[in-house]
Amino acid sequence: MDQSSPTPLLVSETPVEIQTELARRGIGFEQWPAVEELPSEADQAWILKAYANDIARVKSDGDYATVDAIRMTPDHPERGALRSKFLAEHIHAEDEVRFFVEGRGLFCLHIGAEVLLTLCERGDLIRVPAGTKHWFDMGSEPAFCAVRWFNNTVGWVATFTGNKISERFPKLD
Numbered sequence: 001m002d003q004s005s006p007t008p009l010l011v012s013e014t015p016v017e018i019q020t021e022l023a024r025r026g027i028g029f030e031q032w033p034a035v036e037e038l039p040s041e042a043d044q045a046w047i048l049k050a051y052a053n054d055i056a057r058v059k060s061d062g063d064y065a066t067v068d069a070i071r072m073t074p075d076h077p078e079r080g081a082l083r084s085k086f087l088a089e090h091i092h093a094e095d096e097v098r099f100f101v102e103g104r105g106l107f108c109l110h111i112g113a114e115v116l117l118t119l120c121e122r123g124d125l126i127r128v129p130a131g132t133k134h135w136f137d138m139g140s141e142p143a144f145c146a147v148r149w150f151n152n153t154v155g156w157v158a159t160f161t162g163n164k165i166s167e168r169f170p171k172l173d
Contacts, residue, residue, distance in 0.1 A: 103144030
């Protein structure tokens with residue numbers, strides 16, 4: 001709960017249970033095979049080509065103007081600034097759709113009086129509806145790659161709530 005002790009009401013590593021609990025709150029969660037191993041030099045074009053079939057499958061479900069791939073490594077020059085930005089509670093005017101093709105990241109969803117900490121790992125697809133308060137932690141030593149779909153041509157655009165709630169919850173580290 002967002003105002004009580006940090007004692008979890010549910011802890012699960014069972015994909016079906018996670019999917020069911022998230023679905024009850026309007027969040028989509030699926031597990032797909034992430035079959036392509038990414039070489040260290042793989043750039044965005046390589047990643048998008050490697051996952052073209054998965055990208056097309058998601059595009060067929062929505063009106064997505066832009067698709068990109070974000071890849072964070074422990075030596076990324078902007079890792080600290082990006083982590084701080086993503087850790088601030090925010091919303092989007094569009095759905096946030098992510099398919100993790102490498103590594104992991106922690107989506108924290110603030111829905112009503114609940115906070116759901118959802119560890120997304122390779123093969124996980126999450127769909128967070130527009131207007132859902134949330135934050136994301138990639139850890140201090142980030143190691144993930146996610147394909148991202150956007151309904152706009154600009155890409156990632158957030159409205160920050162100003163709520164410091166993320167400071168009260170566990171981080172990925």
